[in-house]
Amino acid sequence: MTAIVHAHHTPTLSERLKDASAAAFIALILGIPMIGMTTVDQGGFLAVMTRWPQLALFVGLTFAGRILFSLALETIKRRSQGRKSGKSAASAAEAANAALKRGTKPESVIGWLAVGIAVALPIFFSEDRYIIDIATSVLIYIMLGWGLNVVVGLAGLLDLGYVAFYAVGAYTYALLSTQFGWGFWEALPVAGGLAALFGVLLGWPTLRLRGDYLAIVTLGFGEIIRLLLVNWTELSGGPNGITSIPRPSVFGYAFLPPDTEGSIADLLGIEFSPMHRLLFLYYLILLLALLTNLFVTAMRRLPLGRAWEAVREDEIACKAMGINVTTVKLSAFAIGAMLGGFAGVFFAARQGFISPESFTFSESAIILAIVVLGGMGSQLGVVLAALVLVMLPELGRDFAEYRMLLFGFAMIVIMVWRPGGILANRAPTLIHVPTGDKA
Amino acid sequence: MNKKTLLATCCVALMGMTGVAHADLAVGIAGPMTGQYASNGDQIRKGAEQAVADINAKGGVLGQKLKLEVGDDACDPKQAVSVANTMVNKKIVFMHGHWCSSSTIPASDVYNESQILMATVSTNPKVTDRGLKNIFRIMGSDDQQGKVGGDYIADHMQGKKVAVLDDKSAYGKGLADEIAKELAVKSITPVLRESITAGEKDYTGIISKLKTASVDVLAYGGYHTEVALLLRQAEQADLKLTVISGDTMTNSELVTAAGPAANNVMFTFAPDPRKNADSAAVVKEFRDAGVEPEGYVLYAYAAMQLFADAANKAGSVKYTDLRKAMASNTFNTVVGPLSFDDKGNLKSPGFVMYKWQDGKYDSVQ
């Protein structure tokens, strides 16, 4: 096969400058009303405040950035041209075999390493509430990411209302525990089941819709659930949420101050410390997250899991193979919803307080971003993305304001750069190793 | 491998951040520093900063300098809980906040657990009704506020048609319920009792309802943004409304947004502490610094004074000592003398009716 080499034009310096000037000009236009000017309240009336230096900085950065970007693009193009070769069965097979040799080894090594670090973390930071809190948050997002990954990453269904199932789980536990005195472990399966039921209820009529329509319907569903929670005050407490949700207990023993009935500190005869509960919560979510991971990984290797991926790849071909696409999608939706529900139960139990504000569209967007940025379908990618996205704002306090801004920016850049996500390489679920020379 | 290094770096960075030993005494404030109600948060911050500076200038508390930690909950209950956790981690010994009742209620559970004393201006009765021992309210509560509002309507607006509206927030609904309760006592039946969803822009539907019922007086529990929108849309629909509301209407953004219609807003608020003889020096100090000590500025100042006095009286900043001192003494502050009952409510709260007039509010009789 002959490789086709496109004649490649390298832009001259003046062309580059012209291009960068154009970009800077657009930056100026866009920047004038947003960066250049703002309005401030002067106690009864507004006044315009100008920020020309910031605008100049922004335009300058755009100019420089554009030049650097085009240079970088040039280098990447030149390099990839060297690698580009004809596509033939032999070369494809070679590439695949090479990939097999490299294998999934490094990924699984990193995975085990991550588990090790996660288990050992509290040993080093057993007195640091802050670290344990952050780590718990990261794990909640990882679990949500893994749940949504079933729907978006594996089955390829864009769900913009995932947070609804998270909310269903959280409110189910909150109501069952505060109204009927249910414990965490009794409520967990019920809440998961209820979330799955909601998934089926939403999915049944809507899953035959095309991808982007489905996205909008799920978004609408997410908003309906949130609006119901805001407005149905009798059930949900409205915008004020539900307070004093009991924390999870261990075999009926709770993490309560000493001399309270059922205090685990009394039972074990150790000194009470609020940290014990935090550590317990941390290990609980770690356990839930790991179980989620095991479950999803196992599902992927089963017929149903493979059908999810097949539906993502080509629905029409699936139908031609006799696969009932609706059932397959519905199962992905229900299982994703159930995992979201479990995460919701934990969230409610950990916070001790929930309100509709925790279940807005931006929460859905964050979970989606974790799945998409990590690489759709990649379990490790989710971990990576959750770590980065939750830790970023914590590392620099002043950064927090810009977190969502960077979020949006990263979503665009990563989509443009790698439409499949960062860790986009898919590990096969089946590998045939020939026995003997030619089997 | 990359990830491992990243993680290690993160861990080291975090250790560095939290490992700093606090030689100073950390005290916290929390409220909406950003978001819709940021100007109220700003008042709290200015008041507390000035108070801490003044206390430190006099040698601090028990020989230690105060260090102010500021938390931003944007009036969002979810953020309030995470702010509370952060504050606990910063080992604060006293918290002034939060501002919104819906933030204070969930956050107080966290402070209570970690045994941190709070002084709040949140007015919802539930704030102090839940049996928490660590919370003191340095302002009246909505039942008292609602009574003043209801009485005012009964006494000064006889024969007018009244509607009671709220925004479903803990504060808004609480206040509206209390006003309605007081109206019932005075055997006035509101022609309409409704809720709206805060954050929306189009309230023409509810305005239309008010108009159909020929409402003259709107008793509203909620925040200033919605009041501004309601007033504007009422004006466009040619409906003349007088709004009776609560302490949240002290925000001057109400005037910016509602324009001249803001002159129809009356609200209950604690007696203006700027008029106290005791506060003259502090008020002057604020004005010299270019800050008008309106709204919650002096309350934040008073909260810090309260803490300093209580710590000095107890001779310690330990929770149990501090609590005992606070519960059993009367403190002279810039908002007047403060003393608390068993629940942590102010013993002698007062509310006065105010009215906006051309960009300023003043008390009415």
Place this chain on the structure above:
Amino acid sequence: MTGKTLLSVQNLTMRFGGLTAIDNLSLNVPDQAITGIIGPNGAGKTTFFNCLTGFYKPTEGAVTLNHPTKGPIRLADLPSHKVAQTAQVVRTFQNIRLFAQMTVLENLVVAQHNALQKASMFSIAGLLRLPGYRKAADEAIERALSWLKRLNLMDIVNVPAGALPYGTQRRVEIARALCVNPLLLCLDEPAAGLNPKESAELNTLLLHLVQEEGVSILLIEHDMSVVMNVSDHICVLNYGRKIAEGTPAEIRVDPNVIKAYLGEDEDDQPVEKAS
């Protein structure tokens, strides 16, 4: 050839708004034989397949499959996945629809989904790794490998299907269709993109399938070397109508077919403008 009719199409009509893609088509497809469907572009061949396999609901007419064990099945009443699952009518696509990111082996195992899903008891037996499921899974792999071996595709078993060259993808798609255990295999231009050697191999394979495996084949093809060499029976479509039917030898000399292919009157056809 058994002489029996496997599939009978009666007065099939498919309209899209004002456009009639298939016009009153009647056709009998013999059992255990290869039936070629030819015709110029836009003659309605692929639409015919879509009506057959449940992707389109025909406007009028009936399509009946005489299943050897299940009796007559009306295909137009079935949703597309049931056509493959129950009636065992399996198709390939003109523009190749493989599961691009999945490996060739995975593609072939997915094709056996229904049997495997039953064996895994809706994933429960699968999650518990019960022996019954493991046996079924191993058998599915064996079956896939045996077809790959037959089609000489063993060296690309673990390659993602999307990374393969066009001609290879065609063969993988046929192998995948065979894994569904078809009674009637509908191939939409299987020789497109194949080189002459591959084309010849395809001929051998098709004949083998009919003679050894008892599969019947419905074949849309432009490559006359394939159609004329393997078909037992040919049906020619033009503008949605059947214009000729018969053995390859008969078709070769049919004046209607020659006219349609040389396109005597096609010059006058107005090119449809975007409206």
Place this chain on the structure above:
Amino acid sequence: MAQALQQLINGLTLGSVYGLIAIGYTMVYGIIGMINFAHGDVYMVSAFIAVTTFTLLAALGVSSVPLALLVVLVVAVLFTSAYGWTVERTAYRPLRNSTRLAPLISAIGMSIFLQNMVQVTQGARVKPVPPMLSDGITLFTSGSYSVRISSAQILIIVLTVVLMAGFTWLITRTAFGRQQRACEQDRLVTAFLGYNVDRIISLTFMIGAALAAVAGVMVTMYYGVVDFYIGFVAGIKAFTAAVLGGVGSLPGAMLGGLIIGLLESFWASYLSPEYKDIGTFVILIMVLMFRPSGLLGRPEVEKV
């Protein structure tokens, strides 16, 4: 009865605004087959531009309301078009031949980006502008209830009608309109015919943004309060309007907008002001389920 008439007027006003935004969704969907999720936020940006310009004009001492409105409209349309252009150029064009989900996710990213950009640069607080055009005409009085249409409402409705007429002319009678429609039918053929498809798509985004800018200015003037979150809600509702009318159909977008506006108005005053948004979302789901091609749209045939 009087109340119904009043709500009809209020609903028409609201519906006009939704319709103007919905056109942006429908045009973009027609031409590149994607949901421009960031469109609602482009509208929100325009509202902020309007607030700044209003404030600036007031500071410069422009007291004539019609003049101020005209200037604000022109400024907002110009700057907002630039935003529309940039959104397409940076977030969508590189993904034009990608999978269906990639541009949608990129669009969500753009929406988050714009929302937070405004939050960071303009602040999270609501921005008020002083009331203007709040006088009006009392149509008739029944009992104590006077049905009234304010000058702002008249302006919104009239301006929408004029814009719709102009826009219909643009699409049906001009060279650009023909190219635009050709592009909707078949992008490849249009390119073969020698038209610059990229330019046509860019212009489509700019026109959509310009109409959203008009809506943004009108809303700023009508409600007088603007915050960074208005784009999300208005965007969803306008999108619902576009779907209801039939995505790709311009009269459908307007019709859908009016229906949603009226529905919301009547729902708020007769059923419950709290659940009116749920009403909108339920309609959205119902329409997509039972009539995905909308009221005026053409049904789509699945290509196999």
